[in-house]
Amino acid sequence: MAVHQAPTADRTGVDSFPMAPPVRWAEPSPWPPQALQTFSIRMAGHGLCVSGTLMNHDRRYALEQLRHAHTLADAALRELAVELFRHFERRQSGLGFVN
Numbered sequence: 266m267a268v269h270q271a272p273t274a275d276r277t278g279v280d281s282f283p284m285a286p287p288v289r290w291a292e293p294s295p296w297p298p299q300a301l302q303t304f305s306i307r308m309a310g311h312g313l314c315v316s317g318t319l320m321n322h323d324r325r326y327a328l329e330q331l332r333h334a335h336t337l338a339d340a341a342l343r344e345l346a347v348e349l350f351r352h353f354e355r356r357q358s359g360l361g362f363v364n
Contacts, residue, residue, distance in 0.1 A: 296320060334346040
């Protein structure tokens with residue numbers, strides 16, 4: 266049987282819920298810096314803010330941003346999202362980078 270933890274009120278009186286820690290990358294910067302910067306700028310062009318820090322340190326957040334970019338009506342952004350995802354797959358599989 267699962268045990269549920271009740272929210273607790275902090276000093277401001279706002280309820281806070283326990284949160285699971287983010288899924289972290291094993292290394293500090295999993296993305297090519299130029300591609301990540303271009304990705305962030307193109308997403309900003311659609312009014313969406315992408316956190317470079319979270320992209321570099323929270324795998325779940327990063328993959329969600331790539332998924333979201335893929336749904337936008339921007340072919341260049343979709344291509345960049347696919348490129349970044351393929352980079353992610355290569356890193357996860359341990360395969361080398363072949364051009």
